[in-house]
Amino acid sequence: MNACIVGYGAIGPVHANAINQVDNASLYAVCDIDNERANKCADEYHCKVYHSFDEMLQDSDIDVVHICTPHYLHKEMALRALKAGKDVVLEKPVAISRADMDELVEFVNSKENKNKLCVMLQNRRNICIEKLKEIILNNDVGKLKGLTGSVFWKRDEAYYNQDEWRGKWSTEGGGLLINQTVHMIDMMIYFGGKVMDFKSDINHWYISNIEVEDHAQVLMFFENGARGIFNASNCYVTDEPYILDLLFEKAHYRYADHCLYKIGEKVAEFITSDQSVKVGKSYWGSGHLTVIRSFCDSLAGKDAHYTDINDAYDTMKMVFDIYDNAERRA
Numbered sequence: 663m664n665a666c667i668v669g670y671g672a673i674g675p676v677h678a679n680a681i682n683q684v685d686n687a688s689l690y691a692v693c694d695i696d697n698e699r700a701n702k703c704a705d706e707y708h709c710k711v712y713h714s715f716d717e718m719l720q721d722s723d724i725d726v727v728h729i730c731t732p733h734y735l736h737k738e739m740a741l742r743a744l745k746a747g748k749d750v751v752l753e754k755p756v757a758i759s760r761a762d763m764d765e766l767v768e769f770v771n772s773k774e775n776k777n778k779l780c781v782m783l784q785n786r787r788n789i790c791i792e793k794l795k796e797i798i799l800n801n802d803v804g805k806l807k808g809l810t811g812s813v814f815w816k817r818d819e820a821y822y823n824q825d826e827w828r829g830k831w832s833t834e835g836g837g838l839l840i841n842q843t844v845h846m847i848d849m850m851i852y853f854g855g856k857v858m859d860f861k862s863d864i865n866h867w868y869i870s871n872i873e874v875e876d877h878a879q880v881l882m883f884f885e886n887g888a889r890g891i892f893n894a895s896n897c898y899v900t901d902e903p904y905i906l907d908l909l910f911e912k913a914h915y916r917y918a919d920h921c922l923y924k925i926g927e928k929v930a931e932f933i934t935s936d937q938s939v940k941v942g943k944s945y946w947g948s949g950h951l952t953v954i955r956s957f958c959d960s961l962a963g964k965d966a967h968y969t970d971i972n973d974a975y976d977t978m979k980m981v982f983d984i985y986d987n988a989e990r991r992a
């Protein structure tokens with residue numbers, strides 16, 4: 663499978679490193695409007711360079727297009743790549759608005775579409791998260807009673823000054839929720855299931871050069887009776903690892919500091935830990951490789967699961983519901 667990475671900024675190199683490790687995939691091309699970035703990739707992986715997305719789509723040797731561009735380009739690039747007969751790996755978020763997401767979902771699920779689209783929600787594939795899923799499926803843990811998800815990260819003015827598209831409703835589609843914490847919302851929904859109702863509050867409290875939210879709290883009422891609390895901020899002094907806590911009737915698990923624990927009355931029992939990250943930030947996790955490998959296996963006709971747009975729908979819906987609830991959109 664010949665891959666082309668579109669957008670070689672912060673996350674593009676993580677895709678390149680992963681593609682390079684997948685047996686049935688090879689990094690055939692890179693496409694970036696920034697010469698220097700595209701050339702950096704070409705120098706390292708000896709791949710073809712494109713500066714125009716349209717021109718790249720005409721290359722019939724490209725099978726899979728990895729969309730690693732700013733949020734506002736996701737829906738249009740994904741649609742155009744699928745319509746050009748390419749399979750797509752789409753970085754999160756799926757889109758910057760509910761209407762854009764629905765348009766893409768409709769096309770992906772239509773008869774006209776002959777290709778596959780994988781959404782990069784790689785934290786589902788972290789070792790601890792996969793282990794937790796396996797434990798829950800194979801053990802009598804009882805009903806899920808409650809879950810909490812916390813994300814406390816540092817995103818300062820310098821971070822937002824890096825790129826023009828960040829921190830604006832029109833190009834990022836939001837802030838903390840749609841970008842930094844979409845993975846935590848995804849993990850809560852992955853374990854908690856459908857959200858029946860919620861209360862939420864989002865704020866722009868601290869980071870001076872942005873329009874979007876940097877702090878959020880959500881109380882979620884899941885259809886299965888569980889209650890969830892999501893608490894997150896981009897205003898902290900460093901990037902703390904995620905904390906996800908799941909309380910069942912008969913067992914209690916905590917994912918913290920990249921480790922999974924079974925919580926007892928007096929002690930916490932260590933179960934497993936995530937793989938350390940070699941390329942990219944530790945908080946991105948090492949799931950990109952697992953996701954890309956599974957997707958390529960699925961494209962090769964093997965029985966391999968990947969997160970498609972329908973799997974990602976409830977997570978994105980939650981994000982848009984919270985924004986609508988806050989009535990903060992421009």
Ligand SMILES: NC(=O)c1ccc[n+]([C@@H]2O[C@H](COP(=O)([O-])OP(=O)(O)OC[C@H]3O[C@@H](n4cnc5c(N)ncnc54)[C@H](O)[C@@H]3O)[C@@H](O)[C@H]2O)c1
Nearest residue numbers: 669670671672673693694695696730731733753754825946
């Ligand atoms: N899954 C994760 O954990 C994770 C982590 C980081 C970023 N991301 C996502 O990856 C995407 C990119 O984020 P980033 O931090 O790498 O951004 P970035 O700004 O660092 O990189 C984006 C790249 O896209 C290029 N680009 C812009 N317009 C283009 C166009 N029309 N054609 C080709 N290239 C174009 C830019 O030149 C830049 O090199 C975002 O959607 C972000 O949310 C995901």
